[in-house]
Amino acid sequence: MNIIMILYYILCAYIAFLLVWNFIKEKENKDHMLHYLLVLVPLVLRLFRIK
Amino acid sequence: MAAIIGLLTVWGGLQLHRHRMYKMPIVAGPGVTRVVRLSDYSPGLKKTPGDTNVFFLEGKEKGGTVLVIGNTHSNEPASLLTSLILIENMTVEKGTVIVIPQFNYSGGRNTRPGDGYPLYFHIPTSWGEKKFRMGNRDASPLDQWPDPDVYIHYPDRQLLSFLDVRNTNRTWPGRPNGPLMERVTYGAMQIMRTEGVDLAVDIHGAETMFPVTNCIVAPEKSIRLATMVSLTVKAKEGFDSHVEPSPSGFRGLSHREIGDHSDTLPFLLEAPIPFLDQPTGPKTEKLLLDGKDPFLLKLAAKQKLFVPYDEEGWPMSKRVGQHCSVLLELMRQYSRKNPDRAIQVTNVPAYAEVIQNGVGFYYHDPTEADKRNVHYN
Amino acid sequence: MPLNGNHMSIQSQTILILVVMCAAYALAKRRKLSVETSILAAAVGGGLAGAVMRIPPLADLPRHLIEGGFTYFDVILVFTTATIFMAVVSASGGVNYVVRGTIRLFFNLRLIALLVLMIIILIPGALTGAGSVSLLVVGAPTALALGYLGIPKKRVAAILFLVAGLSAAAPPVNIWAMIVSAGTAIPYVGFELPLGIPVLLLSTFSVLFLGWKRTEKKALAEVLEEMPEPPPGMSGWRVALPFVVFFGLVMMYRIWPFATPILGLAMQFVIAAVAAWLVSPVRINILILSRDTVKRLLPLLTTMVVVGMLQQIMTATGVRGLISFLVISIPVVILFISLAVIIPVSEGLLTYGGAAIIGIPLIWFLDSIGLHATVVIAGLSLLWPLGDGLPPTALIGRLSVLVTEYTGSYWSFLRTTWIPWLVITIVGILMVVFSAKLDFLVRWSM
Ligand SMILES: [Zn+2]
Numbered sequence: 001m002n003i004i005m006i007l008y009y010i011l012c013a014y015i016a017f018l019l020v021w022n023f024i025k026e027k028e029n030k031d032h033m034l035h036y037l038l039v040l041v042p043l044v045l046r047l048f049r050i051k
Numbered sequence: 052m053a054a055i056i057g058l059l060t061v062w063g064g065l066q067l068h069r070h071r072m073y074k075m076p077i078v079a080g081p082g083v084t085r086v087v088r089l090s091d092y093s094p095g096l097k098k099t100p101g102d103t104n105v106f107f108l109e110g111k112e113k114g115g116t117v118l119v120i121g122n123t124h125s126n127e128p129a130s131l132l133t134s135l136i137l138i139e140n141m142t143v144e145k146g147t148v149i150v151i152p153q154f155n156y157s158g159g160r161n162t163r164p165g166d167g168y169p170l171y172f173h174i175p176t177s178w179g180e181k182k183f184r185m186g187n188r189d190a191s192p193l194d195q196w197p198d199p200d201v202y203i204h205y206p207d208r209q210l211l212s213f214l215d216v217r218n219t220n221r222t223w224p225g226r227p228n229g230p231l232m233e234r235v236t237y238g239a240m241q242i243m244r245t246e247g248v249d250l251a252v253d254i255h256g257a258e259t260m261f262p263v264t265n266c267i268v269a270p271e272k273s274i275r276l277a278t279m280v281s282l283t284v285k286a287k288e289g290f291d292s293h294v295e296p297s298p299s300g301f302r303g304l305s306h307r308e309i310g311d312h313s314d315t316l317p318f319l320l321e322a323p324i325p326f327l328d329q330p331t332g333p334k335t336e337k338l339l340l341d342g343k344d345p346f347l348l349k350l351a352a353k354q355k356l357f358v359p360y361d362e363e364g365w366p367m368s369k370r371v372g373q374h375c376s377v378l379l380e381l382m383r384q385y386s387r388k389n390p391d392r393a394i395q396v397t398n399v400p401a402y403a404e405v406i407q408n409g410v411g412f413y414y415h416d417p418t419e420a421d422k423r424n425v426h427y428n
Numbered sequence: 429m430p431l432n433g434n435h436m437s438i439q440s441q442t443i444l445i446l447v448v449m450c451a452a453y454a455l456a457k458r459r460k461l462s463v464e465t466s467i468l469a470a471a472v473g474g475g476l477a478g479a480v481m482r483i484p485p486l487a488d489l490p491r492h493l494i495e496g497g498f499t500y501f502d503v504i505l506v507f508t509t510a511t512i513f514m515a516v517v518s519a520s521g522g523v524n525y526v527v528r529g530t531i532r533l534f535f536n537l538r539l540i541a542l543l544v545l546m547i548i549i550l551i552p553g554a555l556t557g558a559g560s561v562s563l564l565v566v567g568a569p570t571a572l573a574l575g576y577l578g579i580p581k582k583r584v585a586a587i588l589f590l591v592a593g594l595s596a597a598a599p600p601v602n603i604w605a606m607i608v609s610a611g612t613a614i615p616y617v618g619f620e621l622p623l624g625i626p627v628l629l630l631s632t633f634s635v636l637f638l639g640w641k642r643t644e645k646k647a648l649a650e651v652l653e654e655m656p657e658p659p660p661g662m663s664g665w666r667v668a669l670p671f672v673v674f675f676g677l678v679m680m681y682r683i684w685p686f687a688t689p690i691l692g693l694a695m696q697f698v699i700a701a702v703a704a705w706l707v708s709p710v711r712i713n714i715l716i717l718s719r720d721t722v723k724r725l726l727p728l729l730t731t732m733v734v735v736g737m738l739q740q741i742m743t744a745t746g747v748r749g750l751i752s753f754l755v756i757s758i759p760v761v762i763l764f765i766s767l768a769v770i771i772p773v774s775e776g777l778l779t780y781g782g783a784a785i786i787g788i789p790l791i792w793f794l795d796s797i798g799l800h801a802t803v804v805i806a807g808l809s810l811l812w813p814l815g816d817g818l819p820p821t822a823l824i825g826r827l828s829v830l831v832t833e834y835t836g837s838y839w840s841f842l843r844t845t846w847i848p849w850l851v852i853t854i855v856g857i858l859m860v861v862f863s864a865k866l867d868f869l870v871r872w873s874m
Contacts, residue, residue: 063490167744197692203685
């Protein structure tokens, strides 16, 4: 794996972290909580090199 | 809520992971003399998911050389099925046949988001069902990432869609240290240059609504031979496969770049694959294999298809049979014109036989075979 | 009678699934759920309806949903990084600085001011093929500048929407044309003039039509007084440097494609963001800033994920095929007229997915009746961006409203665009109909 590809995995991890952070902060709106989880799905699967 | 989404993600993720890891056995037949790796010709592929098996079938007598490429696009599986018939059955009397059954190795382990393909398809055989992965047109981003904002073709600098940087029918002729898929096509170019390949046959499938389908695509230098073959199969075996000239302004395609960058005569074979058409019913394994679709049937009645189409659809055996016959005829015609570079093969079924016996008839049980002859792709 | 494939034709099955999808969407909307959640409901509903007939089987449904969620994965990364980049520039005071500069220089030269701002909006989208990048990168400052030129927010949003949309259609990179070209094996060459000329004419028309009239007349001094003061230490080079880095990286690959490593748009934005952060005269907490940016982007990111899911389910169940079939079956003359509706609506529903589903078979068909494919794609390319203003996705429309900070209803914004919308539609359709006569544009481009 080359450096740029590794940087992309780090980028994905960073965005996933931001989503989780927002998800934890969000306590009111169930709709928004669902949305954070939905956007997390592809990021997490990419991080685990599933898809 | 989080638990449900987590569970569904793990469930679906596992299916995708198993698809990527699934190894399909290929039983090398009596004609296979050696199996090498594409990285032997393109060292930049060593230990990468771009590397793939290259099967050599060499005759006792010296002669010409043919390179057959399957699964350039891994969602056009008739090409893989045809390559496997060659590897598992063909014997070469004179000359050499080189077969790369899974050219875009990464694409064969990729799936196509948004297009709802089944993960696998199954071909019935006398010893049970042989299971194949359904791949994607492009290599997986797990193996080549990121894409550029626009793909600039090497060496012509033509602008191509960013997706095409992972499409092994746009990255020809490739570079030894370019993006992974350019190293794949470079490997094939090196085979052609070092092994003195006379004919290169890149097998594909195309939509019934696509004007360039059911045909042999050939550049100027191979168009005469293609025309002879087209006329002969029509007269002798009764199926159409017309000749399409390779456009000179469209870069990166095998039928363009192979001819321009080597002495090899390139041919790209297209057979219809209704599964890939946009206006079809559900994208089922059945549609992939029998090519029967009610919407296409209605469009055929309105003359919006470029191939004949009726209730029979386009069964896989018909498409694979066409590929086999066109390939055999290419070798025959070329050998007749170039006796010193002749290629003579046996045990490859022609169109009518494939239709009669079905594709699975030609595949061997890997559990019964000598382990040394079983290769995984 | 059981709902089983053996008893029901494929056509009636797909129609039934389409009905279930629409019903699930409507039901979710009625329960006051967001557009994004309602799209998800449609996807899940359609998938479950399909599962009854095993198209696809229930066990495959989770896989189809998550695989579909990947359809626009790269777009999600680009959106996020581009917006974080622009947020850094904005937090550093760079945006205020540029707007002040433009206003000071061109306040009394209205025509030039409008055209300069138009070009600024056109460039990022033209280079990347994404109108969203235009809005994310230069949307906020140009919106402010247009506001200070005395244009009400509603009209500013309309200008941004139309010009950003056209920027995506502009050469050199037009993703719709690339998707359709790749799918139809038509070379992506010769698009410069057939795309460039109409895009320039139509954006000029849109900007002047919506922006020429000054609703409130203010003196320059008064406007400058009203504008926020950029932080001390902000200077031209501090604003310019991050952009120079970004466009430099984009141009570097264009100029030396075989020597430049492929960074991808997302990483180019990350590097530009780091540059902006380093030269900022004020200290910026990058963690908090990117967290809040993701929060602000959530509706758009979710849209990209759920639209991909919906698209995957529609294809697996045959609903997408049904829609594509219906479009191709329309008689030619009616088809030309209905392009005005079909193309934008498909874009609004599926974004780029629409270009693949309808665009590809449409081009094959129109090509076969003697139209010039390249010009036809260019003509359609003018219509696709209009769809980015239409729900459920309305990506560019919503971004335009967002960066303009227009608080009125979405529809009131959309209505403002109607005359340029109509003109763009007419030009696009005429290009399709007379494509064979316009083929000289393609020849002159090459
Ligand atoms: Zn192909």
